[in-house]
Structure formats: structure tokens, C-alpha cells
Amino acid sequence: MAGTGDLTIEEATRVDDELVESLAALVPQLSRSAPAPGAAELAAIVASPATTLLVARDGTGRVVGALTLAVFRIPTGVRAWIEDVVVDEAARRGGIGAALVKEALARAEAAGARTVDLTSRPDREAANRLYVRLGFTKRSTNVYRHTADLRD
Numbered sequence: 001m002a003g004t005g006d007l008t009i010e011e012a013t014r015v016d017d018e019l020v021e022s023l024a025a026l027v028p029q030l031s032r033s034a035p036a037p038g039a040a041e042l043a044a045i046v047a048s049p050a051t052t053l054l055v056a057r058d059g060t061g062r063v064v065g066a067l068t069l070a071v072f073r074i075p076t077g078v079r080a081w082i083e084d085v086v087v088d089e090a091a092r093r094g095g096i097g098a099a100l101v102k103e104a105l106a107r108a109e110a111a112g113a114r115t116v117d118l119t120s121r122p123d124r125e126a127a128n129r130l131y132v133r134l135g136f137t138k139r140s141t142n143v144y145r146h147t148a149d150l151r152d
């Protein structure tokens with residue numbers, strides 16, 4: 001657990017209604033198309049040794065932000081990705097995003113990760129500014145995506 005003033009960053013280790021409701025409020029602020037995770041999906045994230053769901057709480061204990069850190073070993077070493085960084089709109093510009101990412105970086109380093117990667121669309125101005133301020137540099141690589149056809 002790490003704290004910045006009244007703010008607390010903690011790992012979600014159990015799934016309850018509060019966590020489900022918090023993510024249901026946060027995920028639409030991140031993606032207009034992705035459905036918010038239900039209890040089963042959150043339980044899978046929490047149970048996996050590869051993923052850590054970090055939540056930020058304000059001084060009243062309310063969940064005001066979240067991110068997911070993925071750490072995994074591949075032949076070239078232990079690597080990490082930060083995904084789905086989001087802070088509630090009403091709580092932005094107060095350093096919560098930075099506190100979440102710093103905690104994720106500390107945990108990735110403690111797990112032996114050689115690198116921590118993330119992507120962010122250029123139009124996400126606040127996010128891009130935040131990542132550069134925290135020391136992320138642009139990689140020269142092509143980012144590809146293959147999208148599954150999940151229709152029956």
C-alpha cells in the first residue's frame with residue numbers, strides 16, 4: 001500500500017459489490033465500447049498471478065481511480081504492461097493518475113521487470129503528458145492489433 005496525503009493506492013485482493021460498482025463507474029470513462037467487468041471478470045484479474053488491479057481511494061475511502069499492471073516472463077526477460085489507467089473525471093488533475101502509475105512502476109521493478117510498456121492514443125492529451133512526465137519515452141515500433149471475430 002502507498003499513500004499520498006489523503007490518497008491511498010492499494011491492490012484489490014477481493015471482489016465485492018463496491019469494487020464492481022467502482023469499475024462500472026470508471027470503465028465507461030476509459031472506453032465507450034468496452035463493457036464494464038462483472039464480478040467474475042474482476043475475480044479473474046484479482047486471482048491471476050500476472051495481473052494486479054490497483055485502486056486509488058480518496059480521503060473518504062471512495063474509489064477514484066484504477067489501473068491494471070500485467071507482469072509476465074518471456075524469453076527475453078520479465079516484462080510489464082500498464083493498462084486501463086483511469087481516474088474519475090471529478091477527481092482528475094490532482095495527482096491520482098501519477099500516484100497510480102508510480103505505484104505500478106514500483107511493483108513492476110520489485111517483480112524484476114526489465115521494461116514497463118504502455119500505449120496511449122495521441123488524442124489522450126492528459127495521459128500522454130502524464131506518462132512523459134513520469135519518465136516514459138516513445139519507442140519506435142509498429143503497434144499492431146488483430147481483432148478476434150467473436151460472433152457465433
Ligand SMILES: CC(C)(COP(=O)(O)OP(=O)(O)OC[C@H]1O[C@@H](n2cnc3c(N)ncnc32)[C@H](O)[C@@H]1OP(=O)(O)O)[C@@H](O)C(=O)NCCC(=O)NCCS
Pocket residue numbers: 029030084085086087088091092093094095096097098099119120121124125126127129130133
Ligand atoms: C489520464 C488520467 C488517468 C490522468 O489522471 P489524473 O489524476 O488527472 O492525473 P494527474 O493529475 O496525475 O496528471 C494529469 C496531467 O495531465 C494534465 N492534463 C489534464 N487535463 C489535460 C488536458 N485536457 N490537456 C493536457 N493536459 C492535461 C495535467 O495538467 C497533469 O499534468 P501536469 O501535472 O504535468 O500538469 C485521466 O485524465 C483519465 O482518466 N483520463 C481518461 C481515461 C484515459 O485517457 N486513460 C489513459 C488511457 S492510456
